[in-house]
Amino acid sequence: MRRTDLQGIYVMWLREMKRFIRAKSRIVATIVQPLFFLFILGFGLMGASFPGMQGNYIHFLAPGIVTMAIMFSSMFTGVSVLWDKQFGFLQEVLVAPISRLAIIIGRTIGGATTALIQGFIILAIALTLGVSIGSFSGFIITIMMMVLISFTSVGFGLIVASKMEDFHGFQLIMNLIILPLFFLSSAFFPITDSLPFWLKTVSFANPLLYMVDGVRGAMTGMNSLLPPLVDLGIIFLVCVVVMGLGTYFFSKTES
Amino acid sequence: MEIIKTEHLTKKFNDFVAVDHISFSVQKGEIFGFLGPNGAGKTTTIKMLTTLLFPTEGTAELSGFDVIKKREQVRQHIGVVFQEPALDTELTGRENLDFHARMYGLSAEIRKKRITDVLHLVDLEDKKDVLVKNYSGGMKRRLEIARGLMHYPTVLFLDEPTLGLDAQTRRAIWEYIKKMNKEENTTIFLTTHYMDEADYLCDRVGIIDHGKIMVIDTIESLKNSVGNDVVTLSCQDTMALETRLQQESWISNITAHDEFLTFGVEKGDEKIPTIIEIARTVGIPIKSINVRKPTLDDVFLHFTGRMIRDQEPESRTEELRRIRRRH
Numbered sequence: 001m002r003r004t005d006l007q008g009i010y011v012m013w014l015r016e017m018k019r020f021i022r023a024k025s026r027i028v029a030t031i032v033q034p035l036f037f038l039f040i041l042g043f044g045l046m047g048a049s050f051p052g053m054q055g056n057y058i059h060f061l062a063p064g065i066v067t068m069a070i071m072f073s074s075m076f077t078g079v080s081v082l083w084d085k086q087f088g089f090l091q092e093v094l095v096a097p098i099s100r101l102a103i104i105i106g107r108t109i110g111g112a113t114t115a116l117i118q119g120f121i122i123l124a125i126a127l128t129l130g131v132s133i134g135s136f137s138g139f140i141i142t143i144m145m146m147v148l149i150s151f152t153s154v155g156f157g158l159i160v161a162s163k164m165e166d167f168h169g170f171q172l173i174m175n176l177i178i179l180p181l182f183f184l185s186s187a188f189f190p191i192t193d194s195l196p197f198w199l200k201t202v203s204f205a206n207p208l209l210y211m212v213d214g215v216r217g218a219m220t221g222m223n224s225l226l227p228p229l230v231d232l233g234i235i236f237l238v239c240v241v242v243m244g245l246g247t248y249f250f251s252k253t254e255s
Numbered sequence: 256m257e258i259i260k261t262e263h264l265t266k267k268f269n270d271f272v273a274v275d276h277i278s279f280s281v282q283k284g285e286i287f288g289f290l291g292p293n294g295a296g297k298t299t300t301i302k303m304l305t306t307l308l309f310p311t312e313g314t315a316e317l318s319g320f321d322v323i324k325k326r327e328q329v330r331q332h333i334g335v336v337f338q339e340p341a342l343d344t345e346l347t348g349r350e351n352l353d354f355h356a357r358m359y360g361l362s363a364e365i366r367k368k369r370i371t372d373v374l375h376l377v378d379l380e381d382k383k384d385v386l387v388k389n390y391s392g393g394m395k396r397r398l399e400i401a402r403g404l405m406h407y408p409t410v411l412f413l414d415e416p417t418l419g420l421d422a423q424t425r426r427a428i429w430e431y432i433k434k435m436n437k438e439e440n441t442t443i444f445l446t447t448h449y450m451d452e453a454d455y456l457c458d459r460v461g462i463i464d465h466g467k468i469m470v471i472d473t474i475e476s477l478k479n480s481v482g483n484d485v486v487t488l489s490c491q492d493t494m495a496l497e498t499r500l501q502q503e504s505w506i507s508n509i510t511a512h513d514e515f516l517t518f519g520v521e522k523g524d525e526k527i528p529t530i531i532e533i534a535r536t537v538g539i540p541i542k543s544i545n546v547r548k549p550t551l552d553d554v555f556l557h558f559t560g561r562m563i564r565d566q567e568p569e570s571r572t573e574e575l576r577r578i579r580r581r582h
Contacts, residue, residue, distance in 0.1 A: 003360060004359065007358060007360060008358050010357065011357045011358055015343065015346070019346075023345070087341075088340050091335075092335075092341040092355070092402075094307060095330060095333070096355070096358040097331040
């Protein structure tokens, strides 16, 4: 990789940072929305208990909300390529002597950084609500997962952005695909044998399940279906595939 | 020295041929313009030359680098100002320039110096720390031109540099373009559908219509090719009068359009009585007649058989919407 490519990565990252810090409304929106879920669902369903659930409902819910915050924020970064397309800035980047890969890497790292900042803010708030971190090694695995989840989501956003012309399609995908998948990810209720067979099958085919389950297992050390390291492996594979596809589609972009 | 050289460059979008086997070259240090109506293939040509679109057929070289095989080197040598703004409006003017310079691998020292230089060139020094979203249209355009120059490009592409700007700003932009051509010795390739712009700026012009180059020459020889003076007259039966006038050896390049006849003559003032006399003998009353020095409009009419203005009744917003839809 040449020096201009490193500069390109840095520029793309710096740009995400500057835009993130300046877009106050975006910060508020992406942090407040998960907090709504955390507070309203968390306290609303405080007394509820699900079969096979250990501890308080808020302990169960918090990892899912942290995952959601990271995922949505990163996906937004990926899809924001559409903005650049519409406002013409993409052409400026594409005509520069840096490789498409550098553009993608920079953007992904930038998106991941902002997403992790938001994830940690939610996590910190969750900790004040009594959620506790299971172990130090678990915490390290949690961070690794958060990074991978973020990369995957940026990659997914890039795929969507290269296939779409405007934002209506993105809204549709969010509402018709991501939201249902998120409901089936065990973020809000545990996936157990008591669920209808089809629902359980769909859940296990859902990559989001392993992300939420992994973060939950690694972070709180309880309520997880699979050992965190197995989840980590699956998350890694999904990440590689999605990032690969995202890179492929983006590099095909003609302006 | 040839900076740009194309041979049979062609771009097809499905069945539509946007650019049709064009061959031309641009010399070092000149201001070369593509003049043609909207949809003539100007932007598509620029996109191929700047590596954003792959040609369907033919070749193009920039500073000796093939635009398909040596994309990175080509990109290193060019600056581009796109038809539609390509700035990050959430960043300041200085940041836009700084990011650009980094992507082109300029060192910290040169970056700083160069930002000051180009901001000075386009008079935006006092606005450099303002977010671009608060800039006016003219300021954005100037910033883009400045940005295109940041990395000392061998050639700067300007796609419709003054589209939609007011008369005063256009003048100013023209001055900047002349200035940088002179002071930085930058070769400039621009496209425009404004006759006055091509006339004022370009050393040589290529007239392009329906994806084909009709003619390439200096402004001077293009105008001379039409005739020393241009006469335009209007009458009822243009066909009959055209046939009659074609018999006169002193009349050249006669073209009929709507109810007008346009042709070139020597010493136009003295020929008017003769022309009126001829019209009277064939019994066609002339409604109006005028003589003037040839303009690029006449050149365009001569080579394409129509006026470039015929395509322009659409409003500015429609024009922009159409441009946007194309991308």
